Amino acid sequence: MARDFTQAEVDAVYKAILARRDIRVFLPDKLPDDVVDRILRAGHHGPSVGYMQPWNFVVIQDKEVLRALQAVVEKERIRAGEPYSDAKRDYYLRLKVEGLVEAPMTICVTNDPTRGGPHVLGRNTIPETDLMSTACAIENMWLAARAEGVAMGWVSIYEKDDVRKILGIPNHVDPAALLTIGYTPHFPEIPLLERVGWGTRRDFAEVVFENRWGTRPARST
């Protein structure tokens, strides 16, 4: 068996996983290039089906581009409030859902489903493993950022074609996520949506089954 992490190192990994938060409040301070590089490299070292590495990272600091992105997000944010009941809609519209203009940097993470050709090893029955690979890259970036004291917010309210147009992304490439990143005054202990009463973390005992869907583990967890 290979035990090559000290207990302190194991603890640090869990610390990052448990302390990671989706942040919407950013300080204007620019991020040092070396920090950004390490976060991007963490993403590039994500796992990918058949080693296809379907991701690219468009690093945006140009304020004009950020404002254009902010406008297409704001358009969808208002539209997204429509299905809610009046009270919930008011509440929703007051929620701060993005920090595209405040944060010094946004990274558009893209997914190219054609990368690696038509027969990617391990992707024959579940084509969306490309997008899942890209999501794993994002989680790597998020944890790396958290350890570096850098905040990240995942913005997912936009029409992909709007973002393609602004960033010049080819039609076959998927702008999978907009990640706002920067420093923040503090990382809250409780996730934002839990703090504001929008949702709660599900009971751990509810999410785990044993050998078959619906069967609770016999051992106590």
Add this chain to the structure above:
Amino acid sequence: MARDFTQAEVDAVYKAILARRDIRVFLPDKLPDDVVDRILRAGHHGPSVGYMQPWNFVVIQDKEVLRALQAVVEKERIRAGEPYSDAKRDYYLRLKVEGLVEAPMTICVTNDPTRGGPHVLGRNTIPETDLMSTACAIENMWLAARAEGVAMGWVSIYEKDDVRKILGIPNHVDPAALLTIGYTPHFPEIPLLERVGWGTRRDFAEVVFENRWGTRPARST
């Protein structure tokens, strides 16, 4: 600014990210319950769009269930070799693509796209953010496992309905991944598919753009 990780802790997070490997060789030793619990909790602390937490974890140790899963994976593994040219197919078929029978445990991670109701915050324009959330949970598990000295292999070659039938998963729930986990003799430095010449890691400079798709960063990275 919030700097709450020591340099040693930051290093440990990068160590896990860079040392994570997709492993196909497992020792039969059972994993301690507390280790499995911590890995599952790492997954459950993944980010999710609108806090929907769409995942469940079916923890499988029953050998009969594992053999049934192995059979449906093997069926698709052979079918997946068909499009390759003769030489590449022979090569592909000799690759060890899964350790479902050798590993003491497999976790089926599922994604429920209906969780949180029809209007999940932040999921109006990109519905697949549910699956991306589940993938982030998987990456958390993978990094936690790596730090614990536990190997993981992501098996993605199966028809979802076959896995649903074996595990009793409802039709609306997506068996998103089969993760084989257990101890391994060693974690290779080079990813398997690179070691066998199937692919190489893309040049980091190729994956990063600045402000616009196709524009290389001016600064050297």
